[in-house]
Amino acid sequence: MATAAVITVTALQKRFGRHPALDGLDLEVREGEVHGFLGPNGAGKSTTLRILLGLMRADGGTARVLGRDPWTATVAIHRDISYVPGDVSLWPNLTGGETIDLLTRLRGGADERLRDRLLRDFELDPRKKARSYSKGNRQKVALVAALARRADLYLLDEPTSGLDPVMETVFRRHIDRVRDEGAAVLLSSHILSEVEQLCDRVTIILAGRTVETGTLGELRHLTRTSFRVTTGADAAVFAALDGVADLRAENGTVEFDVDSERVPAVLELLATLRPEGLAVTPPSLESLFLRHYGEEPAEAARR
Amino acid sequence: MIARLVLAQLRRDRWQLLFWAGGVALLAGSSAAAVGQEFGDERERAAIVAVAAANPAFLFLRGTPDGTGVDAVVFFQAFAFLAVLAGLMSTFLVVRHTRGDEDAGRAELVGATPAGRLPPLAAALITAAIADLLLGALTAAALVAGGLDPEGSALTGAALALIGLAFAGVAAVAAQLMPNSRGANGVAGAAVGLAYLVRGVGDALGTPSDDLLRVEPATATWFSPIGWGELVRPYTDADARPLLLALATALVLWLAAFALRARRDLGASLLRERPGRPRAGALLGSAPGLAWRLQLPTLVGWCVGAAVLGSFAGLLAPIVADAARENASLGELIARLVPGTRADAVGAFTAGILGMTSVLAAAAGAQAVMRSRAEEADGRAELLLSAPLGIRSWLTAQVGVAFASTAVVALVAGLAAGAGFVGVGEDGEWFGTGLAAALAHVPAALVVVGVVVLVFAVLPRLTVALGWAVLVLALVLGQLGDLLGIPDALQDVSPFRHSSALPVEELDRAATLVLLAVAALAAGAAVALVRRRDLAS
Structure with missing residues (x-):
């Protein structure tokens, strides 16, 4: 089923002086999906979000948000957008509660029951001055302000980088809630487990360019599953299989990675070998990420 | 260790x-x-x-x-x-x-x-x-x-x-x-x-x-x-x-x-931090409301300074009058406080002191604009402008607060000068003289603020550096120009040279209107131009 696009970005360009921050970035976020926006620091995630908010103007390419040009229809689209910046800086002498009220009132007022629930869920004391909040608490203030009023689109720039694991769970619950309400979420991150748990589709960028996009399932063909087998058999039998890489053998233990599509062949072979021990690490975005940014970043960007 | x-x-x-x-x-x-x-x-x-x-x-x-x-x-x-x-x-x-x-x-x-x-x-x-x-x-x-x-x-x-x-x-x-x-x-x-x-x-x-x-x-x-x-x-x-x-x-x-x-423990204190308000007051719901809330404590500081300096004009009037009678060179010095004029000592001293407070008034406004720059540089403007609030209405609110700060500081200086005159037993007429002398400089001070606003709109990263430079230039050229022997043509660059130094000079209505128009024009241009640029951290 084809759903309408909430965000459509094609061939986006942005330069800061001579440094190209965005160099042909493509991105599509559909209605009702949580979209992961992955890339290492400095890849251009925050710049993209600022262009989507109309706070910066693109040098080339097109961006449509909720069907409109964010640079010309800035105020109009902001009515339906909630945003959490990557580095939350608050007014030092306003309390958390005052900040939340200010930001939600500018968007037409908070849903009071939701506001109370968010404060409880995130265990945030609204009477403390922002000056005395830690990074995590500042982030909570911005999250509560962003989530306390319904929006059609949530733009979240590394929203969990200061949260502890308990609060990450709370955050995930609320993201699931807004998705159930039909909103779209664009969530930038370099934390892969977070994206794996939350996102329906993912766009991976590197040096201002989109290198991969698709569902997690679609991206799995790019990933490898890791095997660790304790067996008396010669390691060479594994090397003979298609799609096996990084083979290491030591004291009767063989370790290797295999393209996820080739796993069935490995399993057939293992059944005949009767291994004493077996550990299989499922494909993760981590490995995908490493292959793009760790091993051959330049090549990945060229594709 | x-x-x-x-x-x-x-x-x-x-x-x-x-x-x-x-x-x-x-x-x-x-x-x-x-x-x-x-x-x-x-x-x-x-x-x-x-x-x-x-x-x-x-x-x-x-x-x-x-x-x-x-x-x-x-x-x-x-x-x-x-x-x-x-x-x-x-x-x-x-x-x-x-x-x-x-x-x-x-x-x-x-x-x-x-x-x-x-x-x-x-x-x-x-x-x-x-x-x-x-x-x-x-x-x-x-x-x-x-x-x-x-x-x-x-x-x-x-x-x-x-x-x-x-x-x-x-x-x-x-x-x-x-x-x-x-x-x-x-x-x-x-x-x-x-x-x-x-x-x-x-x-x-x-x-x-x-x-x-x-x-x-x-x-x-x-x-x-x-x-x-x-x-x-x-x-x-x-x-x-x-x-x-x-x-x-x-x-x-x-x-x-x-x-x-x-x-005590590290970070602990005998007096605990007082908890603040869990909900925002009525003021905090709009860009102008926030701008006022942030500017108010600083504005009070500027006003106290202006009140102290302004009160000198009145409180020291008798001393100045006596001293100038006794000491010709002091009288000369006082007369030169107001560039290009020769006048009686108390009038000149009043005009000189309130010329100084007008620089304070301009500084208060310029500082408000620099606060806007800090809001942008620290990323708070980004958070604010992600709400349905255009950068133009945001800047308009900031300019309003900056201009109003200038006017309030000048007003407080004038009231303090007037109160000073009344305090040392001068008649009520001097109260009005002090107030008028302070307010006459407001248009020139607004021009300085307007220029800083324009810098912020076009060259945001230079707001603080150029802002102080504009202020110091206006002070040096306009207020101290004669004392330092700076050529007239150069002095005329400062807006303060074109506002009237009451009570020594007559109020120049045409110049006042021109200064107001220039300030409004600078602010208007800033609001028009700011839409053309990116938010710059």
Whole structure:
């Protein structure tokens, strides 16, 4: 089923002086999906979000948000957008509660029951001055302000980088809630487990360019599953299989990675070998990420 | 270990300390030179001292005169101000290295080393002691260079250093009591202000001698560390014993600070941070509301400064009138305060002082614009502008607050000047004169603010640097141009040259309207142009 696009970005360009921050970035976020926006620091995630908010103007390419040009229809689209910046800086002498009220009132007022629930869920004391909040608490203030009023689109720039694991769970619950309400979420991150748990589709960028996009399932063909087998058999039998890489053998233990599509062949072979021990690490975005940014970043960007 | 910490603190503060100590010494040296030059004649000094001795407001501000010797007149003129500066340097320094470090989390890094709990505090106090000794020594040297008696100057320097040490103690205790550095600086700074006020009361209530050349301070002066310094009378009946009080105060407060520090956790304080409001008031729901809320505390500060400076115009009017009669060169100097005019002393002095407050008014507005830049640079504007709020309406709110700040500061200065005239018994007409003189400069001040707004809209990253440059240029060219002998054509660049210096000049309606139009045009252009640029962090 084809759903309408909430965000459509094609061939986006942005330069800061001579440094190209965005160099042909493509991105599509559909209605009702949580979209992961992955890339290492400095890849251009925050710049993209600022262009989507109309706070910066693109040098080339097109961006449509909720069907409109964010640079010309800035105020109009902001009515339906909630945003959490990557580095939350608050007014030092306003309390958390005052900040939340200010930001939600500018968007037409908070849903009071939701506001109370968010404060409880995130265990945030609204009477403390922002000056005395830690990074995590500042982030909570911005999250509560962003989530306390319904929006059609949530733009979240590394929203969990200061949260502890308990609060990450709370955050995930609320993201699931807004998705159930039909909103779209664009969530930038370099934390892969977070994206794996939350996102329906993912766009991976590197040096201002989109290198991969698709569902997690679609991206799995790019990933490898890791095997660790304790067996008396010669390691060479594994090397003979298609799609096996990084083979290491030591004291009767063989370790290797295999393209996820080739796993069935490995399993057939293992059944005949009767291994004493077996550990299989499922494909993760981590490995995908490493292959793009760790091993051959330049090549990945060229594709 | 302590020595290492002290070295690190001195290194961190090296420029700041040189600036403070050097600045205080420069102030002392230049007032020594000025007194020698302007009042070289004993008869002139006798006249000005007699006028001052008869005026409690002057005694309150400056201290008590002690004869007509050049040395004694310099001490009377400058000591209270120098002592306030020494006190503030010490309190800021100690808070910076104690509670300030705790706020920033640096104290935790140091606390994790074998430094222990007390050495960082001891190091901060030793650093303060070194800074105070430096300030005292440089000031004494500057006074000697200005031609004053070496022994008396050494004693003056020692008094400043000991007063600094006492206030370092106040700050060390405040840092233990208050939950953050802002609070600690507030308490310690207020203690310095209180010491100045208490000795002001004592001096104002003092008993003048029959020849009006000396004033014996009242008891209240004995309750102020700054008063102790005055009571030393280093250039006449030198008596160092009051300084023992300063030394004892310093020791008691230092020990108290150690005792408090030994008993508390890092980051904890005896006074807890007061919880704020869990909900925003009605004001905080719009861009102008937020802008006002952020500007209000700073605006109060500007207004206090403008009120003090403005009140001089009225309060000192009788002194100026007398002094100008007695001393031709002083009259000449006063007349030149207002560029391009010759007028009676009180009128010229009023116009001069309110010309200065108009620079304060412009500075208040320019500073509000610089706050907008800080909002943008720190990322708070990004958060705000992600709401359905255009950058133009945001900037309009900021400009409104900046312009209004300028007008309010000028108004307060005018009211204070008027109240000053009424306070020294002038008739009500002078109240209006003071007010009008202050308000006449508002259009010129708005032009300065408008230019800074335009810089912010087009070259945001240069807002602060160019903003101060515009202000200083307007001040130097427009207000001090004649004193510094700057060519007229260059002076005319400053908007202040085109506003009317009441009551010396007539109000030039055409120029006033042009200035208002230029300010409005600059602001309008800024609002139009800001939409063209990216938000720049």
